[in-house]
Amino acid sequence: MIEARSLSKRFHDKKRGAIRAVENVSFRCAPGQIYGLLGANGAGKTTTLRILATILEPSDGTALVCGHDVVEEPEKVRGKVGFLSTATALYPRLTAQEMVEYFGRLNGLDEPTLKKRVDDIFERLDMNEFRERRCDKLSTGMKQKTSIARTLVHDPPVMIFDEPTLGLDIMTARTITTFIRECRNNGKTVIFSTHIMSEVEKLCDTIGIIHDGKLLAEGTLGQLRERHGEQDLEEIFVKVVNALQSKAEA
Amino acid sequence: MNLKAVGIVYRKEFTEWVRDRRTLISTVLVPLFLFPVIMLGFTALAVELVGKAKQEIPKIMVLGGEDSPDVLASLRKLDNFQIVPYDQNYREQISDKQIRAAVQIPAGFQSALQNGSTKTVEIYYYEGELKSSFGADRIEKFLKDYREQVVKDRLAAKNVPASVLTPFEIKQENVAPPEKVSGSSVGGFIGYLVVLLCMTGAMYPAIDLTAGEKERGTMETILSSPISRMDLVLGKFFLVLNASLATAALSVLSMGISFSALRRFNSSASSGRGEAAALLLHLGLKTVISIFVMALPLAVFFSAVLMTIALFAKSYKEAQSYLTPMTFLVIIPAIASMLPGVELTPKLAFVPILSTSLVCKEIMSGTYHWNSMAIIFGSTCVYAGVALFLAFKTFQRESVLFRS
Numbered sequence: 273m274i275e276a277r278s279l280s281k282r283f284h285d286k287k288r289g290a291i292r293a294v295e296n297v298s299f300r301c302a303p304g305q306i307y308g309l310l311g312a313n314g315a316g317k318t319t320t321l322r323i324l325a326t327i328l329e330p331s332d333g334t335a336l337v338c339g340h341d342v343v344e345e346p347e348k349v350r351g352k353v354g355f356l357s358t359a360t361a362l363y364p365r366l367t368a369q370e371m372v373e374y375f376g377r378l379n380g381l382d383e384p385t386l387k388k389r390v391d392d393i394f395e396r397l398d399m400n401e402f403r404e405r406r407c408d409k410l411s412t413g414m415k416q417k418t419s420i421a422r423t424l425v426h427d428p429p430v431m432i433f434d435e436p437t438l439g440l441d442i443m444t445a446r447t448i449t450t451f452i453r454e455c456r457n458n459g460k461t462v463i464f465s466t467h468i469m470s471e472v473e474k475l476c477d478t479i480g481i482i483h484d485g486k487l488l489a490e491g492t493l494g495q496l497r498e499r500h501g502e503q504d505l506e507e508i509f510v511k512v513v514n515a516l517q518s519k520a521e522a
Numbered sequence: 523m524n525l526k527a528v529g530i531v532y533r534k535e536f537t538e539w540v541r542d543r544r545t546l547i548s549t550v551l552v553p554l555f556l557f558p559v560i561m562l563g564f565t566a567l568a569v570e571l572v573g574k575a576k577q578e579i580p581k582i583m584v585l586g587g588e589d590s591p592d593v594l595a596s597l598r599k600l601d602n603f604q605i606v607p608y609d610q611n612y613r614e615q616i617s618d619k620q621i622r623a624a625v626q627i628p629a630g631f632q633s634a635l636q637n638g639s640t641k642t643v644e645i646y647y648y649e650g651e652l653k654s655s656f657g658a659d660r661i662e663k664f665l666k667d668y669r670e671q672v673v674k675d676r677l678a679a680k681n682v683p684a685s686v687l688t689p690f691e692i693k694q695e696n697v698a699p700p701e702k703v704s705g706s707s708v709g710g711f712i713g714y715l716v717v718l719l720c721m722t723g724a725m726y727p728a729i730d731l732t733a734g735e736k737e738r739g740t741m742e743t744i745l746s747s748p749i750s751r752m753d754l755v756l757g758k759f760f761l762v763l764n765a766s767l768a769t770a771a772l773s774v775l776s777m778g779i780s781f782s783a784l785r786r787f788n789s790s791a792s793s794g795r796g797e798a799a800a801l802l803l804h805l806g807l808k809t810v811i812s813i814f815v816m817a818l819p820l821a822v823f824f825s826a827v828l829m830t831i832a833l834f835a836k837s838y839k840e841a842q843s844y845l846t847p848m849t850f851l852v853i854i855p856a857i858a859s860m861l862p863g864v865e866l867t868p869k870l871a872f873v874p875i876l877s878t879s880l881v882c883k884e885i886m887s888g889t890y891h892w893n894s895m896a897i898i899f900g901s902t903c904v905y906a907g908v909a910l911f912l913a914f915k916t917f918q919r920e921s922v923l924f925r926s
Contacts, residue, residue: 284921327745328920347748355746361739365541366534377530378747406541422743 274301274324274430274461278333281319281485293319295485296333301463301478303429306456308476309465310509316485317465318357321434324463325355337430338461351379354423357434364408368399368418371407372425379426386425393421413444420451431455433464437471449475469505479505481512488512523756527749531757539727539761548726549765553719553773561780572652580622580657581606583615587627594627596668602660616648622657623647625665635672702888710860713882715777716770716813717856717875720821721828723769724762725845728828731758733841741923755829755917759910762825770817774810812885816895819902820878824852826909830916836925859883871897874905 281294294316301307309317322328324335326346335342338352362371369390376386394400397417402410407418423431433452437445452475455462466472472479472493479496481489489496489512493505500508539545582603587594598605609615612624626644628634634641643665647658674684696703735741744754828845835841852875858864859879866880877898884891916922 322742325746327742328924347750350746350748353746357742359739360743360746362743363534363538363740364738365538370534370537374530374534375747378527378749380748 273303273339274299274307274335274337274463276300276320276324276333276335279320279323279330279335280332281316281323281328282331292485294323294330297482297485297487298333299478299480299487299490301461303461304456304459305477306452306462306464306475307478307480308472309463309480309482310467310469310472310505311465311482312467312513315482317482318434319485320482321355321357321432321463321465325353325432326350327355351426352428352430354426354428354431355434356419356423356432356436358436358438359434360419362407362410362415362418362422365406367404367406368410368414368421369394369403371418372421375422376425381426389425389427390421393424397421412440413447416440416444416447420448428460430461431463433462435466436464437466437468469509473505481509483513483516486516488516524750524753527753528756528760531749531754532760535727535731535758535761536764539730539765542730544726545730545765549723549769550772553723553769554776556776558776558780558783561777562783565784575653575656578653578656579604580653580660581620582657582661583608583612583621583624585612585624585626586629587631589630590627590632592632593668597625597664600664603664613646616646616654619648619651619654622654623661625661638676699888710879710883712774712777712813712886713859713879714856715773716817716882717820717879718852719770719773720766720817721824721849721852724766724821724825724828725849727762727765728825729832729835729838729841729845731762732829732833733835734838736835736923737837745923751917752914755914759825759829759913762829763821766821766825767814767818770821771814774813809885809888812890812895813882816878816881816885816899819899819906820875822906823874823902823909826906826913830909830913833913833916833922834925855879866891866894868894868897872901874902878902 276297276299279294279297280292283291283293285291297316297320299307309320311317319328323330323342324337326342326349329343329346334344337349340348340352342349362368363374366374372390372393373386376389381389394403397420399414399417399421402414405414407415410418431452433448436448436452440448449471452462452464456477464475476493478490478492480487481496489499489508491499496505496508497503500511502508502511579602583606584594584597585608597603606621612621615621616624624646626646628641628643631641631643645658645661645665648654673687677684677686735744745751828848831844831848832841835844855873855876856879859876860883864880866877866884870880871877871894881891881895881898884894
């Protein structure tokens with residue numbers, strides 16, 4: 273379970289002064305569900321997810337992940353989370369197996385359990401062919417699989433994906449979306465951010481539209497369609513964002 | 523602090539470190555092979571060049587002396603000169619290395635010798651040019667011998683024994699043990715080297731583990747794991763420290779081997795060639811351990827400072843541009859310790875880098891000022907502690923970790 277409570281994050285920029293990257297964002301995501309954060313570049317998606325993964329600390333508000341407070345118990349939160357984004361690269365001089373084992377050990381797995389987990393994951397993701405190959409010698413698809421294995425090694429109940437398919441070819445992106453679906457089917461709490469409408473339509477149980485750091489609309493796809501009188505998610509998104517801009521101009 | 527987690531990070535960083543070619547070059551190959559190549563290579567080259575210069579029969583021009591046939595005849599008798607005919611452009615010829623030197627026999631030189639008046643014989647040469655100096659030295663030696671013979675002849679003519687000129691002899695003898703002698707001559711250099719290598723050994727891993735990690739995009743990956751920032755910093759720090767000490771240790775080892783080879787080279791070289799290889803080094807276990815103990819807090823200090831600074835950079839290149847000026851900050855006090863007359867004082871014992879460099883110099887010459895050593899060790903530990911604390915704090919700053 274993830275519960276964001278009035279999350280806010282401010283950054284200071286020398287040129288632009290104080291920037292409110294996230295402002296008073298609250299939402300819930302239950303186990304066995306996928307929550308999609310939909311927003312344009314710079315909307316605050318990455319900052320929100322980084323706060324949930326305790327990589328950043330909120331300026332105000334907090335969030336509970338599996339009952340642990342992200343401000344008070346960040347290490348416990350990270351132990352319950354698998355975090356995957358385009359910015360979470362692999363160590364080039366480690367092999368795929370060493371990479372996954374390293375994160376297993378950091379998550380406190382003992383050696384017999386770790387060996388079993390690694391063997392299972394490598395078998396399941398069809399990674400045995402390149403398990404001894406260094407990460408800098410892997411193809412993009414192999415790297416993505418290794419990253420997935422890295423997030424799964426400690427079997428976390430919560431999965432956070434930050435634009436996981438950004439810049440990937442169709443086949444590799446498909447591997448990721450299939451994996452996200454599997455996580456939900458296995459009862460994990462899944463949250464992911466994207467600006468690709470079709471991904472949201474296909475995957476998400478609940479959609480949150482975020483813009484300029486604010487969560488502007490939230491609901492299932494059906495609820496959003498009904499509320500905004502549009503069938504196409506892109507139209508709904510534009511309507512919601514325009515409404516905010518008109519309000520700001522007024 | 524979770525030691526197990528620190529160990530996991532250290533092991534992983536170590537695995538990556540030994541697989542990095544740049545690391546191999548800067549930590550292992552450079553210290554292991556640079557010194558033997560520099561010391562043995564240059565010494566052999568210097569010995570060879572000096573030997574060749576000494577073996578050469580220099581071309582010497584004699585200016586004047588037409589009215590002094592005796593001295594000219596004595597000069598011509600010697601086979602270690604080649605007398606060339608007079609040319610008025612002798613100065614240019616010396617500068618152009620066509621001849622090595624010229625000797626000016628003043629007019630009336632021989633008659634002045636006979637009537638007891640004094641004349642000045644001038645030798646022209648090219649200062650700083652080895653072969654010209656050797657040529658000038660040979661002429662000077664010939665003239666001194668000739669003068670001595672004249673004096674002896676004069677004394678004999680008056681029935682005065684030659685011993686009247688040397689009422690007593692003077693002899694210098696070294697009483698310091700070889701360890702102190704070699705320590706005084708090369709100790710300053712060793713101190714400089716230990717300090718410099720502690721830094722250069724730490725530099726590349728410090729960049730790789732901070733800015734390098736940011737550049738490769740693995741910083742966010744590791745920050746999403748449950749390890750605490752403190753354990754992460756410590757794991758990385760121990761690897762950087764390890765690299766720093768490994769570089770310094772390998773360098774001292776390689777230098778010891780080089781000196782020992784030099785000594786063998788010296789003893790096997792002919793007596794005339796041995797001067798260039800006269801440096802002898804006596805590295806005892808006590809010396810090595812003492813230098814290691816004194817260098818340890820400095821290595822901690824460098825590792826922490828370099829990591830802290832490199833973390834501010836977004837890329838490997840940017841970190842290099844931050845840290846390169848640091849090298850000068852380290853080299854200046856290290857070089858200062860090599861200057862003659864710069865001695866370890868209670869005040870200087872508090873100056874980081876310089877104090878360690880000076881104490882290494884003292885240790886190398888077999889002098890152990892325990893009070894100063896305690897002050898230097900203690901003060902450097904404090905500086906190292908502060909630097910490490912700063913590294914922890916910097917790793918907690920989001921503005922530094924996610925600088926864009």
